[in-house]
Amino acid sequence: MAAKSIISRPVYGTLSPQPGKHHLFVADAEGALAVAEMAERTPPGFFDGAEIVFIPGPDGKHAAALEALKPAQFHQAPSFASLQPRLRQTLANAHMGLRLYLSGTEGLIGQAMQAALEAGIDHTSIQTEHRGSLARRMQCVHCKGITENVTTQPATCAHCGLLLLVRDHYSRRIAAFQGVCINAEDRSEIPPTEEIFR
């Protein structure tokens, strides 16, 4: 789990079944396990009105466990980017009573929540559970480019090349942590790079 941090840093919980007419699950990699574990606590028929979309991790595991829940709809996507058009439409067409459950990496939870916010869903109504990698999505405050899967502190911006301090300050709207040049005052000061977001 992520260590205690500042107030803007997201806090994740444990998925639990919510009262609702329709249940939409978005999970990646080990996030599938959070869904499967929650399923042990759901009333019979819960998944009859559920849709599960799943982005498998590099090992390709866990899809079978989700299919076994027999949701009304099950969809696998190779990446979040490829999932986005479908997810946007599902959210845009959603009615009152839709419940959203997000589980897996921070990047997946953050980006799915961003799509939900844009569709007018309040972030406090969304169930989240973090599983797997602590790699961060980072926005460079200087060039505004997003670098995916940042595991080191500091980290190099994939767009402008500045060496960035990865802050805990997080924007739900951008779905990213803030990166700020770590040696802006004296570029010759190069701190050691540590792998800390694993």
Add this chain to the structure above:
Amino acid sequence: MGITFRKETFRDDFTFRNSPEHIRRFPFPFHEDAYMYAVNIEPHVVGPKGSVLENLIDVDEHYVAEMQDRALVLAEDPLRCQSLPHMTLAGWDLLELLMEQQALGYPEHFTLTRDGDRWRWINRPLGIDDTFTFGDTSTLPYGPMEYITRQSQGDFCILDQRDGNLWMDAGMVTTQADWSLDFDIGMNFFEWHAPVPLAHEKGIFTRALKFLTNIQQGKPARRLNWTMTINPRLDTSPENYHKWGPDRTTVTPQNVGDKVHLRVELQSFWRLPRSNGIVFPIRCYLIKMDELVTQPKWARRLHRVIRDLPDELANYKGLTRYRPTLVEWLSKLDDGSPTSPGFGPD
């Protein structure tokens, strides 16, 4: 007679200066010889003639130059001015407030005439004479918030009030002390203050939020905040930190007086009548050490404040690198004698 507006710059050759009258009216932020966070909020009422509080929206000799600097920042980076879609009404509220206050305080420079929804706004220092329909965005060259804040000194954040919280949902932010509107827009009061050290633990933000959500129309409030800036640079944004950050390495015992500036924010808080939002103007005042120490009381007090500042605060304010040089320079102006109570010079 009106204000004589200075021709000056806040970048490149840095020709910004304060006139002797403006040095005396500088809003020195320390009422005692030490500093720690406090919820130092008080009613924003008119203060003494000749002070920055003579009018509730202050216009000073730097007005024209500041507006030119803002235009340069926006041309480089339009993301410094953003308004979420539900904030347009609040933008009109702000336009009304700033036009009314500037016309009230400085009738020789600004005139507002209203005929129902048909308004005419004359801004003589910037050579503007526009007639528009209040509430109809198509009759202005920009959205209402951007239009009026291109003509008003200071940064402006418009906060939406809902769920017992305040949300940073619109703003014009080009003179900020190292925070990003583009990153923070849409955050609530606790979230956008998250990086501030020490203050959360002291319950500062819980109490401040309680106060702010209860602000009533016609009863604005204010507080002072401060930091320091090397060179009189208004745009100390995080976006450009890699460009202005190296300034902090240039302070030497010889140039402290010219390069190091105290940067004071007069923050005020106003309830907006139609949107029920809060507008939060952050008016920035700069003064170089050479100008500040012409007031001996300020020199003595600033020495003691900077010398005794907790390291965590000094670091957050970005002072760490040049603090020893500054304290050494100020110490020569501190004979150890007591300072009189209150903010003003002796």
